[in-house]
Amino acid sequence: MTSDTPHSLSPQDCLVLLMIAVSVSDETVRTSELIKIENQVNTLPIFADYDDSRITQMSSIVFDLFAEEDGLDALFGLMREHLPERLFETAYALACDVAAADGTLREPELRLLEEIRYELALDRLHAAAIERGARARHLTQ
Secondary structure, eight states: TTTTGGGGGHHHHHHHHHHHHHHHHTTTOOOOHHHHHHHHHOOGGGGOOOTTTHHHHHHHHHHHHHTTHHHHHHHHHHHHHOOGGGGHHHHHHHHHHHHTTSSSOOOOHHHHHHHHHHHHTOOHHHHHHHHHHHHHHTTOO
16 A cells, blocks of 8 residues: 555545545635645644645545545545544544635535534534634634
8 A cells, every 4th residue: 555545544634635625515615725724734733744745635535535426425434444533623623614714604514514523423512612713713803
């Protein structure tokens, strides 16, 4: 197995996959969302040793998955296989930040966040706190 195959995903790859998935969920990738993903990868400790050149490969994986009818299920399968449970809340927080980055939560983004909460079995109270934090960080006025 090479590092170019989807089966060799690191936990950080999974976090990037999820952020990209949220960005493309409404079929419009916004600059503010891309900047948010790049900033997260460049500044957060979880990505300290991450090769950010892999972002392009992760984007390709997301686009390939979303071209399939059951692509979202496949994405969540990759999450279950390669993302440790201790990073589930981190994954959701990053997803919320990307969704909130452009100041507007659209219906497809909200549906995907709901699916993420369900798939990662996040506690409702914890998820609400994460969502509130993302909202507070991205207010414009």
